[in-house]
Amino acid sequence: MARPFNFNPGPATLPESVLKQVQQELLDYQGRGLSVMEMSHRSEAFLEIAANAERDLRALLNLSSDYTVLFLQGGAKGQNAAVPLNLLGNRTTIDFVHTGHWSKNSIEEAKKYAQVHLAASAESSGFYHVPPQSEWQMSDNPAYLHICANETITGVEYSFTPKVSSVPLVADMSSNFLSREIEVNRFGLIYAGAQKNVGPAGVTIVIVKNDLLDRALPICPSIWHYATQKKHEWMLNTPPTFAIYVSGLVFAWLRREGGLAAMEKRNQEKADRLYALLDRGDFYRGKVHKKSRSRMNVTFDLPNETLTGLFVEEAKENGLINLKGHKISGGIRASIYNAMPIEGVDALIAFMEAFEKKNG
Amino acid sequence: MARPFNFNPGPATLPESVLKQVQQELLDYQGRGLSVMEMSHRSEAFLEIAANAERDLRALLNLSSDYTVLFLQGGAKGQNAAVPLNLLGNRTTIDFVHTGHWSKNSIEEAKKYAQVHLAASAESSGFYHVPPQSEWQMSDNPAYLHICANETITGVEYSFTPKVSSVPLVADMSSNFLSREIEVNRFGLIYAGAQKNVGPAGVTIVIVKNDLLDRALPICPSIWHYATQKKHEWMLNTPPTFAIYVSGLVFAWLRREGGLAAMEKRNQEKADRLYALLDRGDFYRGKVHKKSRSRMNVTFDLPNETLTGLFVEEAKENGLINLKGHKISGGIRASIYNAMPIEGVDALIAFMEAFEKKNG
Numbered sequence: 001m002a003r004p005f006n007f008n009p010g011p012a013t014l015p016e017s018v019l020k021q022v023q024q025e026l027l028d029y030q031g032r033g034l035s036v037m038e039m040s041h042r043s044e045a046f047l048e049i050a051a052n053a054e055r056d057l058r059a060l061l062n063l064s065s066d067y068t069v070l071f072l073q074g075g076a077k078g079q080n081a082a083v084p085l086n087l088l089g090n091r092t093t094i095d096f097v098h099t100g101h102w103s104k105n106s107i108e109e110a111k112k113y114a115q116v117h118l119a120a121s122a123e124s125s126g127f128y129h130v131p132p133q134s135e136w137q138m139s140d141n142p143a144y145l146h147i148c149a150n151e152t153i154t155g156v157e158y159s160f161t162p163k164v165s166s167v168p169l170v171a172d173m174s175s176n177f178l179s180r181e182i183e184v185n186r187f188g189l190i191y192a193g194a195q196k197n198v199g200p201a202g203v204t205i206v207i208v209k210n211d212l213l214d215r216a217l218p219i220c221p222s223i224w225h226y227a228t229q230k231k232h233e234w235m236l237n238t239p240p241t242f243a244i245y246v247s248g249l250v251f252a253w254l255r256r257e258g259g260l261a262a263m264e265k266r267n268q269e270k271a272d273r274l275y276a277l278l279d280r281g282d283f284y285r286g287k288v289h290k291k292s293r294s295r296m297n298v299t300f301d302l303p304n305e306t307l308t309g310l311f312v313e314e315a316k317e318n319g320l321i322n323l324k325g326h327k328i329s330g331g332i333r334a335s336i337y338n339a340m341p342i343e344g345v346d347a348l349i350a351f352m353e354a355f356e357k358k359n360g
Numbered sequence: 361m362a363r364p365f366n367f368n369p370g371p372a373t374l375p376e377s378v379l380k381q382v383q384q385e386l387l388d389y390q391g392r393g394l395s396v397m398e399m400s401h402r403s404e405a406f407l408e409i410a411a412n413a414e415r416d417l418r419a420l421l422n423l424s425s426d427y428t429v430l431f432l433q434g435g436a437k438g439q440n441a442a443v444p445l446n447l448l449g450n451r452t453t454i455d456f457v458h459t460g461h462w463s464k465n466s467i468e469e470a471k472k473y474a475q476v477h478l479a480a481s482a483e484s485s486g487f488y489h490v491p492p493q494s495e496w497q498m499s500d501n502p503a504y505l506h507i508c509a510n511e512t513i514t515g516v517e518y519s520f521t522p523k524v525s526s527v528p529l530v531a532d533m534s535s536n537f538l539s540r541e542i543e544v545n546r547f548g549l550i551y552a553g554a555q556k557n558v559g560p561a562g563v564t565i566v567i568v569k570n571d572l573l574d575r576a577l578p579i580c581p582s583i584w585h586y587a588t589q590k591k592h593e594w595m596l597n598t599p600p601t602f603a604i605y606v607s608g609l610v611f612a613w614l615r616r617e618g619g620l621a622a623m624e625k626r627n628q629e630k631a632d633r634l635y636a637l638l639d640r641g642d643f644y645r646g647k648v649h650k651k652s653r654s655r656m657n658v659t660f661d662l663p664n665e666t667l668t669g670l671f672v673e674e675a676k677e678n679g680l681i682n683l684k685g686h687k688i689s690g691g692i693r694a695s696i697y698n699a700m701p702i703e704g705v706d707a708l709i710a711f712m713e714a715f716e717k718k719n720g
Contacts, residue, residue, distance in 0.1 A: 004393050008400050011601055019387050019395055026383040027376070033364050035379050037560040037606065040368050040682065073433040073562065074583050077597035081581035112579055195598055200397040202433065202562045202600030219472055219579060221441035223434050237437035238555055240562030240600060241371055246397065322400060 004319040005344035009152050009297060009326070009335040010175065011195040018249045036245045041238050050239075053248030060251060060260055061184055063207070070206040070226060070234045071244050076102070076174040079191040079204060080109035082224035083146070083170055086208075087189065088114055089215030091143035095119045095167070097136065100127040100151035101328060106172060110146070113217070119145060127151070129289035130158050143215075144168040144188060150176035152196075153326040155299035155333065156292045161186050168212055176296050177205065178254060179338055180264035188212050196296070197338045199247030202240045254338065263338055270336045270345045271295040277349055283360045284352065287331075301331040307359055308332065318351050320344075364679040365704035369512050369657060369686070369695040370535065371555040378609045396605045401598050410599075413608030420611060420620055421544055423567070430566040430586060430594045431604050436462075436534040439551040439564060440469035442584035443506070443530055446568075447549065448474055449575030451503035455479045455527070457496065460487040460511035461688060466532060470506070473577070479505060487511070489649035490518050503575075504528040504548060510536035512556075513686040515659035515693065516652045521546050528572055536656050537565065538614060539698055540624035548572050556656070557698045559607030562600045614698065623698055630696050630705045631655040637709055643720045644712065647691075661691040667719055668692065678711050680704075 006013040029036050032045055039046045054069050063069070074082070083106075084094060094114045096107050098121040107116050117139040120131035138145065145167050150157040152175045161183050162169060168188025177192035184190065189208045195201040206226065213227040222228055222236060229236050254263060275293055278286040278300050286293070286300045302308045308331060312324045325331040336345055366373040389396050392405055399406045414429050423429070434442070443466075444454060454474045456467050458481040467476050477499040480491035498505065505527050510517040512535045521543050522529060528548025537552035544550065549568045555561040566586065573587040582588055582596060589596050614623060635653060638646040638660050646653070646660045662668045668691060672684045685691040696705055 002393060003387070006394050006398055008398065008403075011398060011400060011598065013398050014395065016387070019397075023383055023386040026386065027363070027379050033362060034366050034681075035374065037379075038366055038368065038371060038373050040371060041561070043368075043682075073435065073438065073600075074581075075433065075597045078433065078581060078583045081583070109582055112581075193598065200600075200602045201401070201598045202603055221434075221438060221472075221581075222469055223438045223441070237435045238371065238553060238561045240433075240560075240603065242560045242602065243562055243600065321394075322403075 002319065004321045005340065005347055006321050007334045007336065007340070007348070008322040009196075009333060010193075011201045012197075012335060012337050013339045014199070014246070015250065015253050015339045018246065018253055021249055022246060037242045039241065041235055041241050046241055049245050049248055053244055053251055056248065056251035056255055057205070060178060060254055061182060061207070063184060066210055067184060068208050068210055068213070068226065068230045070208070070229050071239055072204045072206055072224065072229065072234065073202070073240055074224070075201075075204055076172055076191060076193040077105065077109070078224065079172070079206065080106045081112065082220070083189060083191065084110045084113040084143075085220035085224065086216045086226050087168065087170070087212055088143045088217055091141060093117050093139050093142045095138050095142040095145040097131065097145070097147045098122060099130055099148055099156055101153045102151055102172060102174070103146075103148040106146055106148065114143065117142060122156070125289060127154050128156060128287050128292070130156060130292040133160070133162050138167065142167055144170045146170045146172070149173045150294055150296050152297045152335070153329050155288050155294040155297040157294035157296065159291055168209070176294075178260060178263065179267050179296060181260045194243065194247050196335075199250050200243045202243040203247055266342065267295045267336070267338065270340065270342055271298060273345055273349060274298045274334065274336070277352060281356070283356045296335060296337055298334045298336065299325060299329060299331060310359070311355055314355065315348070315351055318347075320348050320351055362679065364681045365700065365707055366681050367694045367696065367700070367708070368682040369556075369693060370553075371561045372695060372697050373699045374559070374606070375610065375613050375699045378606065378613055381609055382606060397602045399601065401595055401601050406601055409605050409608055413604055413611055416608065416611035416615055417565070420538060420614055421542060421567070423544060426570055427544060428568050428570055428573070428586065428590045430568070430589050431599055432564045432566055432584065432589065432594065433562070433600055434584070435561075435564055436532055436551060436553040437465065437469070438584065439532070439566065440466045441472065442580070443549060443551065444470045444473040444503070445580035445584065446576045446586050447528065447530070447572055448503045448577055451501060453477050453499050453502045455498050455502040455505040457491065457505070457507045458482060459490055459508055459516055461513045462511055462532060462534070463506075463508040466506055466508065474503065477502060482516070485649060487514050488516060488647050488652070490516060490652040493520070493522050498527065502527055504530045506530045506532070509533045510654055510656050512657050512695070513689050515648050515654040515657040517654035517656065519651055528569070536654075538620060538623065539627050539656060541620045554603065554607050559610050560603045562603040563607055626702065627655045627696070627698065630700065630702055631658060633705055633709060634658045634694065634696070637712060641716070643716045656695060656697055658694045658696065659685060659689060659691060670719070671715055674715065675708070675711055678707075680708050680711055
């Protein structure tokens with residue numbers, strides 16, 4: 001079948017050139033006669049794959065030696081436990097900014113290990129905005145402040161990097177990691193499941209400032225113990241080798257495409273074109289406050305549910321798939337991560353214009 | 361390059377027919393125009409992959425509805441934490457049989473959450489045997505008894521299923537899972553990283569008796585909380601979709617090959633042929649007690665380290681790769697999991713005979 005444009009929120013579309021390379025090398029990685037899946041994680045060939053992946057990721061982020069990169073398992077939901085277990089130290093409270101479903105998830109998991117203080121909440125808007133930092137009220141002595149940089153379900157994204165003095169800033173960047181330039185130096189810790197902008201599901205990236213590696217709780221499981229994993233160069237146990245290999249190919253692709261500055265420009269352009277259409281009339285209605293619109297997940301409603309269903313159906317027939325919104329928020333969601341080409345967005349816009357003409 | 365026989369201890373060789381199917385479907389899964397890596401875990405296509413994988417695994421094990429199957433993340437080392445966090449309940453002690461490196465790993469991790477009692481230890485033999493059950497001394501009221509069914513480094517395997525009344529039996533089966541018939545009903549819980557007999561690294565299989573699902577500690581991370589994952593049909597969060605897809609193809613391959621009875625016969629035959637060679641003379645010397653010889657990892661020494669190095673080198677030139685023993689135990693290790701064809705073992709035997717003739 002012809003390759004459709006896949007607007008999945010994650011696992012998500014991958015660069016076609018990466019998939020072709022994976023396919024070509026699947027049974028015989030660079031003349032070795034075996035698949036990457038069949039290689040020992042301690043083999044020379046895989047260690048080179050791993051080192052290249054880490055090198056390219058560090059280069060993309062222009063990462064200083066103050067930060068450690070770890071490729072772990074368990075997804076962002078795993079890190080919702082691992083972060084408190086590593087960073088709580090002798091403090092008792094964690095501050096959160098609550099912007100929707102994924103912050104809520106992090107909050108609930110953190111309650112297993114700490115007291116939670118809400119520095120701010122987007123509840124007043126039904127979670128359709130990011131509370132401006134001027135409204136945040138921190139607790140007295142939190143272990144850290146946690147934000148979710150992009151909420152995939154509603155399509156809400158930070159347009160700013162919070163300035164937090166003295167308290168480590170932690171960000172769940174699962175759904176916008178590597179989609180734009182990141183001021184890593186402003187963060188104590190960043191984590192991201194790979195399956196949006198980076199690679200296949202099954203690998204979780206953690207970037208942590210080295211001076212935070214001394215405060216893990218004794219109950220922290222070894223595979224998530226950052227200091228231990230750093231010591232073992234994130235191979236305390238067998239890592240998800242194939243997922244890391246594919247992610248490494250995506251990092252190399254991102255560098256070839258011009259790095260994060262180029263991706264930021266392209267992603268902004270893709271989002272701008274879609275939001276411009278939403279702003280042109282009343283048929284498609286975005287619910288997110290303009291300042292907090294996600295560049296990754298563009299959400300909007302149609303006049304009624306019948307039209308929403310018809311939209312999803314007809315879009316699919318036109319090679320534009322997986323546009324149905326999350327059941328929590330309904331409507332339509334177009335996820336336009338790094339690997340969604342601008343042609344995909346233009347095809348969606350052309351379809352939307354035709355659909356409006358017919359049904360508006 | 362011609363496909364060599366790959367004796368890796370894990371990640372390990374996979375069935376060539378499975379790899380070919382993966383390659384063929386890589387960009388276009390069954391006419392859908394996208395890769396399995398790009399599919400939502402909630403999509404109809406992936407839910408079918410997942411259901412088939414679980415169905416085939418249950419069929420292979422002839423599993424009753426008293427048991428829950430979970431496909432999780434974090435490897436066996438993750439389960440070394442997850443098992444105590446799920447099964448400790450209000451008890452304080454866990455009993456272990458210590459047979460080597462991997463039991464030691466489980467013991468050390470369990471100490472974070474519980475008191476550890478050694479019911480038996482193989483230390484007297486340098487960890488080259490499984491202590492017979494008649495020698496085991498259990499503690500008074502343990503939460504469960506933990507064994508490692510196969511120690512990959514020394515090549516030591518249980519030839520019997522322990523009979524434990526009243527206390528749940530837990531087994532780390534990472535390196536012999538699905539390699540023979542398993543009396544699952546004798547176990548409370550079985551876990552296994554996939555990367556030996558089952559599939560690529562990155563997916564961890566847990567089989568747990570339903571009546572053990574009510575004793576998790578409040579600090580258990582959600583992604584490892586068995587009752588929660590059961591409720592969410594092991595998709596509380598995005599599972600490692602591609603690794604599950606490949607594992608599912610291996611399950612289907614195992615069924616086509618005749619299931620676990622056929623694999624048991626074939627694996628026994630492979631091991632018997634190699635051990636018969638070890639028993640024929642003094643050039644190759646197995647160190648494991650005969651009753652505890654692993655059918656998965658056949659370990660032996662050569663007369664000196666120069667010959668060991670030469671053996672590994674010349675074997676590689678003959679298309680027999682990754683035979684070097686683990687640094688802890690030295691010598692040679694031939695890992696002959698399910699996907700190693702008997703032709704690979706025969707080729708190794710022919711090489712060993714020629715090598716002995718030349719250097720013996």
